Amino acid sequence: MIPFTQRVRAIALRSVKQAAMAGVLLASAVTAMAQADSPVGTWQTIDDHTGQPKALVQIAQDGNGSLNGKVIKGLGANDQPDRRCTACTDARKDQPILGMTIISEMKKDGDAWDHGQILDPENGKVYKCKMHLEEGGNKLVVRGYIGVSLLGRSQTWVRQQ
Structure with a gap:
């Protein structure tokens, strides 16, 4: 069984990676929208x-x-x-x-x-x-x-x- 602290770290790391990916996707979408009107x-x-x-x-x-x-x-x-x-x-x-x-x-x-x-x-x-x-x-x-x-x-x- 994985100790509780290791599970919490793994979950936190996944959350950070997902947030970073969401930020990249959001930045790409904003750039695309800006291009569409300029x-x-x-x-x-x-x-x-x-x-x-x-x-x-x-x-x-x-x-x-x-x-x-x-x-x-x-x-x-x-x-x-x-x-x-x-x-x-x-x-x-x-x-x-x-x-x-x-x-x-x-x-x-x-x-x-x-x-x-x-x-x-x-x-x-x-x-x-x-x-x-x-x-x-x-x-x-x-x-x-x-x-x-x-x-x-x-x-x-x-x-x-």
Whole structure:
């Protein structure tokens, strides 16, 4: 027969392990819920013409609550760390695309983010931007436009884990 104190220790140890596992599961669930309602994270962009992965963009929230996104990795033919934005006409002219902020000042507007800008490093043009999440936060629809939202194009980016 196992002494009483050993049984109590065994039960206590099992309780601690179960509580730790519950904490891990809870943290995972909170992270998943946060992802479902925020674009903060890493996104794989898709080339409009080829349908192939183009780059990874990291979206982060600044101290003012605005979202900004920068290129953290080129993919496929764009995986050239020395690529520069030769077509840019602002301060980013001839700057490396890797590390470049291409999304700026996005503000939450209901279930979407709006009132910001997006740079297309391929043509150097800056567009107004709006975006919203789909498929439980796993896809981000990013729309760049001139003037009104009807005059633009959308891309769907895929969340990376």
